[in-house]
Amino acid sequence: MEEAAVAASASAPAQVADRQRRERRFYSYMALAALAVVFIGFAPTYYLKTFGVVHFPRPGPDLNPTLMIHGLVFSLWVALFVVQTQLVAAGRRDLHRSLGVAGFGLAIAMLPIMYWAVLDQTARGSAPPFTDPLTWSCVPLLGMPVYAILLWLGWRARRTDLQAHKRLMLGLMLMLTQPATGRLPVVPPVLGGFVIQGLLTAALFVPLIVWDRRTRGKAHPATMTGALLYLMLLAAQTGFLATPGLWSAFAAQLPGMTP
Numbered sequence: 522m523e524e525a526a527v528a529a530s531a532s533a534p535a536q537v538a539d540r541q542r543r544e545r546r547f548y549s550y551m552a553l554a555a556l557a558v559v560f561i562g563f564a565p566t567y568y569l570k571t572f573g574v575v576h577f578p579r580p581g582p583d584l585n586p587t588l589m590i591h592g593l594v595f596s597l598w599v600a601l602f603v604v605q606t607q608l609v610a611a612g613r614r615d616l617h618r619s620l621g622v623a624g625f626g627l628a629i630a631m632l633p634i635m636y637w638a639v640l641d642q643t644a645r646g647s648a649p650p651f652t653d654p655l656t657w658s659c660v661p662l663l664g665m666p667v668y669a670i671l672l673w674l675g676w677r678a679r680r681t682d683l684q685a686h687k688r689l690m691l692g693l694m695l696m697l698t699q700p701a702t703g704r705l706p707v708v709p710p711v712l713g714g715f716v717i718q719g720l721l722t723a724a725l726f727v728p729l730i731v732w733d734r735r736t737r738g739k740a741h742p743a744t745m746t747g748a749l750l751y752l753m754l755l756a757a758q759t760g761f762l763a764t765p766g767l768w769s770a771f772a773a774q775l776p777g778m779t780p
Contacts, residue, residue: 540736545610547732548687552606555694555725559599562701567592587641594634595697598627602694621679628672635665640777649710652762655769655778659761660703662772667696667754671747678743685743688729692747695725696754712762719755723748 560568570584584592601624608617639661648657675689702721708714726748733740761768772778 544736545606547728548691549606549610551691551728552603552694555698556599556603558698558725559596559701562698562704563592566704568596585641587638591634591638594627594631598624598631599694599697601627602690605690625672625676632665632669635661635668640779643772644779649715651711651715652765653769655772656762656765658772658778659768660758661700662775663754663757663761664696664699667750668693671696671750674743674746682743684741688733688741688743689747691729692726692744692751695722695729696747696751698722698725699751699755712759715762716755716759719758723752723755726751 567584567588601620605617605620605624608614608620639658642661643654643658646654648654671689671693675686675693678686678689699719699722703715703718705718705721707721708717726744729744730740730748733744
């Protein structure tokens with residue numbers, strides 16, 4: 522009886538270490554998957570535009586300074602997210618925490634840059650054929666408060682609930698892939714196609730939900746928070762896109778907006 526108890530107590534640390542390794546590997550793979558989606562989605566219009574080696578059957582704007590800066594800052598955030606997951610996987614939590622402070626500052630700086638990019642997009646008259654530029658601005662502008670909420674929740678949980686912190690930050694990263702999945706030429710540029718592409722982004726939450734169910738028996742509240750906030754965002758975006766004039770009347774009053 523004592524031997525069995527000793528064996529069980531000896532195996533417990535090994536089981537914990539194995540679970541931690543699997544968890545670190547999962548988040549590393551999810552971060553790399555998000556990176557791949559972002560790169561593929563923006564390859565023709567940003568990352569490989571200069572080389573002209575990738576072409577999607579969709580028009581892409583010229584890279585003016587606003588788009589260059591927006592793309593650079595966004596890319597830095599995505600790269601930092603991947604680095605952060607690799608640091609945890611390598612056991613460098615000290616460096617992970619130090620970079621986390623810089624990453625939070627970068628994430629906050631993205632908010633005014635997002636708004637600046639929306640103003641530029643609207644001024645250029647950039648929009649899919651099924652809507653107008655002012656109405657199309659609802660897509661990024663509605664995403665900004667959801668982005669801010671997930672960012673704040675993830676930052677707040679970093680000291681009190683690491684499991685929630687990981688899931689909220691991953692949920693934020695998955696939400697930010699929406700512009701990339703929206704550029705994939707998998708459906709026609711119509712409102713229904715926008716919804717399908719938005720659901721492709723939602724599908725990226727499925728591995729996280731499956732992981733939760735396998736390791737916890739049910740989805741973590743932080744996972745559901747990220748997934749539900751994104752689905753609510755997609756529903757709101759779709760609703761405004763389906764009712765031309767409703768959002769544009771509001772957007773026309775925003776500072777700097779030039780329809």
